[in-house]
Amino acid sequence: METDQDALNRKEKQLAYGKNTMDYDKYAKLVRKEDRKDRMPRTPEGNRKYSRRKWDGLVKTWKQQIHATITALEGVAEGLGLSIFSSGATTPRERMDSGDIKDCFRNLQ
Numbered sequence: 580m581e582t583d584q585d586a587l588n589r590k591e592k593q594l595a596y597g598k599n600t601m602d603y604d605k606y607a608k609l610v611r612k613e614d615r616k617d618r619m620p621r622t623p624e625g626n627r628k629y630s631r632r633k634w635d636g637l638v639k640t641w642k643q644q645i646h647a648t649i650t651a652l653e654g655v656a657e658g659l660g661l662s663i664f665s666s667g668a669t670t671p672r673e674r675m676d677s678g679d680i681k682d683c684f685r686n687l688q
Contacts (some may be wrong), residue, residue: 581628593638593663598622600642602649609652622646 581587596602610619623637 582624586631587625590623590634593634594622594625597638597642597645600645602642602646605649606645609649620648 581590607621615621620641623634623641629637
């Protein structure tokens with residue numbers, strides 16, 4: 580259990596930064612917490628004691644896994660002829676600008 584307040588604050592800031600991304604927003608909207616499988620990205624536990632290098636590696640891996648998961652989910656939707664964007668955005672820039680994500684993956688299970 581981490582007891583150093585500076586380390587806890589740093590970890591909290593890093594997690595908040597990671598959750599304040601478009602990919603994390605998409606991930607949270609597309610995959611409900613209760614629907615997430617074991618192999619899907621999980622937020623690192625900030626209250627556990629890790630070396631700084633280990634913690635930074637966990638956060639980096641977590642962010643990369645979220646990005647990879649979103650990319651894969653978008654690829655599945657395109658392969659099935661579905662759009663996860665109700666605005667019909669087709670390019671990555673249009674997808675970023677639209678901000679309107681449908682939750683079509685619940686129906687695929």
